[in-house]
Amino acid sequence: MKQFLQKYFVVFAPILFIALVLFDQWTKGLAVASLKGQDAFPIWEGVLEFRYFENTGAAWGMLKGKQVFFYVLTVVFFGAVIYEIRRLYKEVRFLPFVYTLIFMVSGAAGNFIDRVYQQYVVDFIYVKIIDFPIFNVADCYITVSVILMLLLMFFYYTDEEFDKILPAFSLKKKKD
Numbered sequence: 001m002k003q004f005l006q007k008y009f010v011v012f013a014p015i016l017f018i019a020l021v022l023f024d025q026w027t028k029g030l031a032v033a034s035l036k037g038q039d040a041f042p043i044w045e046g047v048l049e050f051r052y053f054e055n056t057g058a059a060w061g062m063l064k065g066k067q068v069f070f071y072v073l074t075v076v077f078f079g080a081v082i083y084e085i086r087r088l089y090k091e092v093r094f095l096p097f098v099y100t101l102i103f104m105v106s107g108a109a110g111n112f113i114d115r116v117y118q119q120y121v122v123d124f125i126y127v128k129i130i131d132f133p134i135f136n137v138a139d140c141y142i143t144v145s146v147i148l149m150l151l152l153m154f155f156y157y158t159d160e161e162f163d164k165i166l167p168a169f170s171l172k173k174k175k176d
Contacts, residue, residue, distance in 0.1 A: 009089050013098075017106050024110035024137040031124035031136075040126065048127055053134040054120040067115055074112045081105045088165065097152055097165055100145040107141030 035041060035052035042049045057064035081101050088094040114121040123134040153162055 009095070009098075013085070013089070013102055016099075017102055017109070020103065020106035020141060021109050021113070024107070024141070025113060027137045028110075028114065028122040028124070031122055035124055047129045048125075050124050051126045051134055053123040053126075054118075055123045055134070056120045067119055070112075070115055074108055074115075077108055078105060084165075093157075093161065094165065096156065097149065100148045100152065103141045103148075104145040107138040107145070110136075110138030110141070 031050065031052055035050055038052065040049045040051040056067070081104065085098050085101055089098045111121045121136065121138075123136045123139070125136060125140075126132070126134045153165070157165065
């Protein structure tokens with residue numbers, strides 16, 4: 001089973017990544033075609049609506065217009081995540097963590113594509129009931145993957161396994 005998972009991971013992981021990025025880009029394309037220049041489209045009156053927004057910053061519009069910073073940060077992030085995926089996927093126990101990394105990097109890639117080609121990220125999902133900032137599918141990938149990573153690190157992996165996942169944060173090195 002271990003060899004099967006390792007062998008097909010190198011095929012399945014890139015397909016999953018591409019599918020996630022394409023789905024994100026497709027939803028953003030739908031948002032542009034259907035929502036740009038239009039009034040908000042309520043999904044659940046007073047709770048959830050689709051509303052077109054061009055975000056030149058990061059989460060909650062922070063660092064507006066700092067595109068070069070986002071380009072550099074994203075490329076460094078891609079490098080670090082790819083390194084970790086290549087390092088960890090060989091152990092079946094770490095595959096849940098690796099798949100959360102794939103979701104996270106897919107979200108970053110989806111937003112990176114927008115930034116490179118448009119100089120802004122298309123956001124369109126608005127939770128009106130709590131006046132939450134407008135977001136998109138790529139943002140969902142990132143948020144869900146961070147939550148899953150935290151759950152895995154707190155409830156699934158042992159301290160020794162956590163040290164293998166994030167050796168820079170190992171408590172053993174600090175004690176020695």
